Amino acid sequence: MPEQKTLTEMACEVLCTADGREKTALSRRYAERWREARAAGAPIPVGTANPPLRPARPEKPELLDPRDVPRRRPGSPQGQAAILHAVAHIELNAVDLHWDIIARFGHVPMPMGFYDDWVKSADEEAKHFNLICDCLEARDSHYGALPAHAGMWRAAEDTAEDLMGRLAVVPMVLEARGLDVTPGMIEIFRKAGDKQTVAALDVIYAEEVHHVAYGSKWFHFLCGREDRDPVTVFHDLVRRYFHGPLKPPFNEEKRAEAGLPPDFYWPLADRSGTV
Numbered sequence: 001m002p003e004q005k006t007l008t009e010m011a012c013e014v015l016c017t018a019d020g021r022e023k024t025a026l027s028r029r030y031a032e033r034w035r036e037a038r039a040a041g042a043p044i045p046v047g048t049a050n051p052p053l054r055p056a057r058p059e060k061p062e063l064l065d066p067r068d069v070p071r072r073r074p075g076s077p078q079g080q081a082a083i084l085h086a087v088a089h090i091e092l093n094a095v096d097l098h099w100d101i102i103a104r105f106g107h108v109p110m111p112m113g114f115y116d117d118w119v120k121s122a123d124e125e126a127k128h129f130n131l132i133c134d135c136l137e138a139r140d141s142h143y144g145a146l147p148a149h150a151g152m153w154r155a156a157e158d159t160a161e162d163l164m165g166r167l168a169v170v171p172m173v174l175e176a177r178g179l180d181v182t183p184g185m186i187e188i189f190r191k192a193g194d195k196q197t198v199a200a201l202d203v204i205y206a207e208e209v210h211h212v213a214y215g216s217k218w219f220h221f222l223c224g225r226e227d228r229d230p231v232t233v234f235h236d237l238v239r240r241y242f243h244g245p246l247k248p249p250f251n252e253e254k255r256a257e258a259g260l261p262p263d264f265y266w267p268l269a270d271r272s273g274t275v
C-alpha cells in the first residue's frame, strides 16, 4: 500500500499546482479523501509541511497593479465579463488561501473541526471557481483572457506567521467584504438576464457566509484559549495587517449570521461616506 499523504502534504500539492482547473480538481479530490477518512473514523494525519510563500499560478492572467487593471462598466457585456473574470481570480486565490491556512499552521495544535472547516471551504472555493469559469466560457471568454489584480496574496504573506492575524484578515475582513458586495453583483446579472451567473453567485453567496463563520468561530476559540478579549484583539490585528479602513455599507444581516457583530467592524470603518 502506498504511504498515506498527510493533510498538510495534500495542501502543499494543491498550492503547487499552477493551472486553475487542475488546482480545483485536486482541491475537490483531496477534500473528498479527507471527508471519507473522517467518516470512516480513520482521519488522515495533519502532519506539518513547508508550503511555498506564494502558490503556483497559471501564466495567464497577467497580474497587474490594481491601478492598471482596466475599469469595468457593468452595463456592457464586456464589463460583465470583466466582473466574472475578477470573481474567478478571487475564487482561485481563495482555494489557495484555505489550503494555505491548513499547510502553514500545521504546527499549531487545533481540534479536528478546524481542518474539517477549511477543507470544506477549500472544496467550495474550487466549486466556485469552476462555476464562474463555466459562466465565462458560456460568454466565449475564459479565466486568463483579461489581466487580474496582483495584490491578492498580500494578506497571506503579511500573516504567514500569525494564525490569529490570518483569521482576522482573511475570513473576517476579506471574505466578509464579499458578503457586502455580492448582492449588488447578483443584481447586475439579474438585470442582464444571465440566469447561469445568477445561479452561480447565489451558491457563492450562501456558502461564503460559512467561511466567515468558520473564521469567527476559530478566532474566538483562539482568543478564549489565551483568555483574551476578541474585539480588542481583532481591532489590533486588523490595524496591523490590513492596509486601510473597512468600507461601508456593510451587510449587517449576513455578517451577524456569520458571527461577526457590529462592534468588530464599525470601529475600523471609513465613515467619510456616511452621515
Ligand SMILES: [Fe+2]
Binding pocket: 091, 094, 124, 125, 128, 204, 208
Ligand atoms: Fe468563494
Ligand SMILES: [Fe+2]
Binding pocket: 094, 121, 125, 175, 208, 211
Ligand atoms: Fe470563501
